[in-house]
Amino acid sequence: MRFLSIDGSQISKTFSEVHADVLQLMSELRDCGVEAGDLVGLMGPNSYEWVVADLALLGLECVSVALPAERRTQPGTVRELAEKYSLSAVLVTKALPVGSSLPEATGLLEERPLKFEKRAVPDDARPAISADVFSIAFSSGTSGTKKGLLMSKAGVENTMRVSAGAWEVTEDDNVLIVMPFSNFQQRYLMYTAVRYGLDATVVAPERMFQKLREFNPTIILGPPSFFEIAYNRVTAGSVREKLPYYVATALHTLPLGRFGRAVRARLGRRWMSMYGSRVRLMLTGSAPVPPRTVRLFQRLGAPLFEVYGSTESGWICFNLPRRHRVGSAGRPVDGVDVTLAEDGEVLVGTAYPQTLGYIFEGEETQQSVYLGPDKLATGDIGEFDRSGFLRLVGRKKNVIITRSGVKINPEELEEAVEKGCRITKAIVVSPGQDGLLSCVVWLDDPESAERRTEVESCVQELNRKRQSSHRMVDVLFRPAGELSVENGLLTRNLKVDRGAVMRKIFTEDIRGAR
Structure with missing residues (x-):
């Protein structure tokens, strides 16, 4: 295992060394009175210490509570969280501000x-938790609250088995971990590496592209933004610079098999080498993925595929090298029954759900998600094609209903805008009571008259093809740099937080402009 922090410091450990460190920490925690069944918080940025602590708590049969990484490690915050979540102790990976003392039980x-x-x-303050629960994670909070999720041992073990089988992992693999460990997917990747003997590389996001060539991962899971960097570099080049891409695109149409892929990969090396030279599997899907990005990677022989899952259920659908379709979420994974409700909502049937319900926050929505012991509602709207590939068309909660009762799926409009012009992101909302649609567009240079004209022409052309209820009446231009986790417009999973967009752009900014 390798760990590269934001300050550039690096730690490498063998599994035997990790095992010895976990046993030592277990002994220290026992001496502090920590025992099976205790809820223990874990707080701070990714580090080797975070992983050792997580595994030690698992070994002690405690329930780890992965506190969101954006929480500041302040004495008052630590005390507040310990009280709020009935924690017996809190383990922090980052020192408190100079002059601060550690709170009790920290x-x-x-x-x-x-x-x-x-x-x-x-x-009477301890929550009732099933013996199958080993950890509590929190959602990314796109609905305004961060739901506490009861993670199931049996469910997570199943997720690991499904991943290892579908991805055909071997001990030669090296999985890349970039997002915070408070995001459960990253922890499960670490568990999978430990369980199946893979190498794991944990890199601070700010250092990711500086070190990928050196670390050479073979499996990369990440949000679309990880891969749109290469897409933007290709499309921003001159005609001369893009000549290898044009040749690879032409070869992609020919049935050349492995030889063709090898040639296309060589042509795309100037762009794809930023991910290292050993990548055999790139997976993305935590946010809507522009099909154009996936197509570009595959034309250049790079193995980028969409996957679909949720923290609640685990993996739902995969696209894989021998079975994939661009623009789809893939076909259902083994052991998972995927059906559609009357309104198009994706329903998941599985004997091993990854979670057993909500706790702390989100309990009021539990019945709408956990429909039975083996069935969950995802909140996503989808449709199947004739070959059994699932295509996601939007989120149920994002559907806009006009005063006349017309239902509008904003994600379909957003995808059309993003496909039709060169932008970073588009969000379609209805900020008023009249049901009229506004399109918020983020650009690298929002003051560019040329880029604005391009976007406005695209929107006008899309409006011309749609009925009046689905037309976007205005376009708001914003700087791409404001899309960040720090200012709240992106969640920890790098999804756009629509509620935050509405509050900032249509409330704060408009009020401030008056």
């Missing part, structure tokens, strides 16, 4: 051995 993982006295939690 261990700083950089200072060993740990020495604290665990917090006494009254029995």
Whole structure:
């Protein structure tokens, strides 16, 4: 395992070394009074210490509570979270501000051995949790609250088996982990590496593209933004610079098999080498994926495929090298029954759901998601093609209903705008009570008259082809740089938070302009 932090420091560990460190931390936690069944918080940026602590809590049969990474490690915050979630202790990976002292029942993982006295939690304050639950994770919060998710041992073990089988993993593989461990997908990737003996490389996002060539991962999972960087570099080049891409595109239409892929990969090396030279599988899907990005990668012989899953259910559909369709989420994975409700919502049937329900926040929505012991509602709207590939067309909660009762799926309009012109992102919303649609567009240079004209012409052409209820009446231009987790417009999974967009652009900014 390798860990590269934002400051450039690097740690490499063998599995035997990890095992010894986990046993040592388990011993220290026992000495502090931590025992099976305790809820213990984990807080701070990704680090080797984070992984060791997570595995140690798993070994002690505690319930780890992965506190969102954007929480600031302040004494008051730590105390507040310990009280809020009935935590017996909190383990932090980052030192508190200079001059601050650690709150009670708090261990700083950089200072060993740990020495604290665990917090006494009254029995009536302890939440009732099934023995199958080993951790509590939190959602990305696109609905405004971060739901607590009860992670199932059996469900996560099944997710690991499904991944290892479908991806045909071997001990020669090296999986890349970039997003925060508080995002459960990253932890499950680490568990998979430990379980199946793969190498794992954990890199701070800010250092990712500086070190990929050196670390040479073979499996990369990431949001579309990881791969749109290469797409933008290709499309921004001159005609001369893009000549290898044009040749690869022509070869892509010919049935040349492995030889053709090898030639196209060689032609695309100037762009794809940024991901390393050993990548055999690139998977994306935590946010809507522009089909143009997937097509560009595949034309250049790069193995980028869409996948679909949720923290609640685990993996739902895969596109894989021998069975894929651009623009789809793939076919259902083995052991998962995917059906569509009358309104098009994707329903998942599985004997091993990854979670057993919500806790702390989100419990009021539990019945609308957990429809039975083996069935979950995803909140996504989809449709199947004749070959059994699932295509996602939007989120049920994002459907806009006009005053006349017309239902509008904004994601379909957004996809058309993003496909028709050169932009970073588009969001279609209805900010008023009149049901009229506005399109918010993020550009690298929102003041460029040429780029604005291009977008406005695209929107006009799309409007001409649609009925009046589906037409976008105005376009708002925004700088691409404001799309970040730090200012709240992106979630931890790098999805656009529509609620935050409405609050910032149609409330704060408009009010401030008056």
